[in-house]
Amino acid sequence: MTISRPETSRPIIAGVVTALVGFTSSFAVVLAGLRAVGASDAQAASGLLALTLTFGLGILLLSWRTKLPITLAWSTPGAALLVSTGAVEGGWPAAVGAFVIVGVLIVLTGLIPALGQLIGKIPVSLAQAMLAGVLLSLCLAPFKALGTTPLLVLPIIIAWLIMMRFAARWAVPVALALALAVIGIYLVLSGTTLSAAHLVPTLVWTTPGFSWQAIAGISLPLFIVTMASQNVPGVAVLKSFGFSTPWRSSMVVTGMGTALGAPFGGHAINLAALSAALAAGEEAGSEPRRRWVAAFTSGWVYLLLAALSAALVTLVAAAPAGLVEAVAGLALLSTMASAISAALAEAKERIGAIVTFLIAASGLSFAGIGAAFWALLGGLVVRWALSERRAASRQ
Structure with missing residues (x-):
């Protein structure tokens, strides 16, 4: 069968779109997450660079060896966490x-089936409720910023809404482009200049420390968030297009990539979920056997985008307060909506899920441990107590 020239180019175009959408839709969330746990601007730039390099290389390896449209990404929900x-x-x-430990756990999940089965036993409602809780503060950012810098934020929200109406996949990239334009105008008006040295991407080593x-x-x-909100949905997306994900090799590659990137600031890489459909669907061509080319192309484009990491962090650092966080919040709205829907889908699970959500959203910190851990623990306790009550009432 002869493949036409337009058909030949479709996987390549789809791969470019996959990378552009995947990168621009959520890099602001990644930077916010890394800076929240103590990274300096240089360390956050290094983390963004390490993540993009590791999953870009991972895509090239997996797609080439398997001839499947496997795409990877950084853990956006993990960054929000x-x-x-x-x-x-x-x-x-x-x-x-802690990032190194995550990488080790992901590798073990691929090598030890029992560990994957254990993760599967975590109730979906509680895992999604925990995710929704940790997303809440960022999702509120665009609307909080309306009260402090309405002239800067309102045009971004309007642009996002218009794009959601006509081309949803480009809504966040367009909002980001407008935000970067606003930052550029702000820098010009304030007379701020950027050093060329700050625009060169550089990996910064941090010796890992370990604490319980x-x-x-x-x-x-x-x-848990990376597995439940990225890897498992990523497998499901590929399956919906008729592709079977090589679980073990995918977990080993992403786990090793996470562990190797961690000392340079990368928090976690995983199977792509939302952007995976761009490379695996019909937009990548009518011939499924050639769609791996879309994933392979996206890997190369991600490596090119890695060169922008330092410049993006420099711009974000110079932005008016709350502006970039507002874009990050817009990027996470659909993820939060899906998480809330999944958390409350089953009536018998709703009380445990809502307790999990509220603890995660509260920002509770006890014994030096953040709210996400206590949210999951609290939700499990409530779920167990209510299941015991229901069991007793049936006797």
């Missing part, structure tokens, strides 16, 4: 150590 967690005992080195508070408060919740 870091925002809600904040600084931990031991500071940034302890957070880096960081492991409990960052590693475990980040691992």
Whole structure:
């Protein structure tokens, strides 16, 4: 069968779109998360660079070897979790150590089936409720910013809404582009100049530190959120297009990538979920056997985008307060809506889910451990208590 020239180019175009949408839609969330747990601007830029390099290379490896449209991404919900967690005992080195642990856990999940089965036993309602709780503060940011800098934020929200109406996948990238334009105008009017040295991407090493508070408060919740909100949906997205994900190799590659990128500031990489459909669907061509080219192309584009990491962090650092957080909040609205819907889907699970959500949203910190851990624990306790009551009432 002869493949037409337009058909040949479709996977390549789809790959470019996949990378552009995946990168621009959520890098602001990643920067907010890394800075929240103690990263300096240079360390956050290094983290963004490390993440983009590791999952870009991971995409090239997996898509080439399997000839499947497997795409990877950073853990956007995981970055939002870091925002809600904040600084931990031991500071940034302890957070880096927690990222290393996440990588090890992901590798073990691929190698030890029992660990994957254990993760599967965590109630979906509680995992999604925890995610919704940690997303709340960022999702409120656009509307809080309306009260402080309405002239800057309102045009961004309007642009986002218009794009949601006509081209939803480009809503956040357009909002981000407008925000960057606003930042550029702000810098010109304020007379601020940017040093060329700050625009060169550089990997910054941080020796990992380890503390039980960081492991409990960052590693475990980040691992659960990454698995439940990224890896499992990523498998489902590929399956919906007729592709079977090689679970073990995917977990080993993403886990090793996470562990290797952690000392340079990367928090977690995983199977792509939302952007995966761009490379695996019909937009990547009518011939499913050639759609791996879209994923392979996206890997190369991600490596090119990595060169922008330092410049983006420099612009974000110079932005008016709340502006970038507003864009990050807009990027997470659909994720939060899906999480709330999944958390409250079953009537018998709703009380445990709402307790989990409220504890996660409260920002509770006890014994040096952040709210996400206590939210999941509290939700499990409530769920167990109510299931015991229902069991007793049936006797």
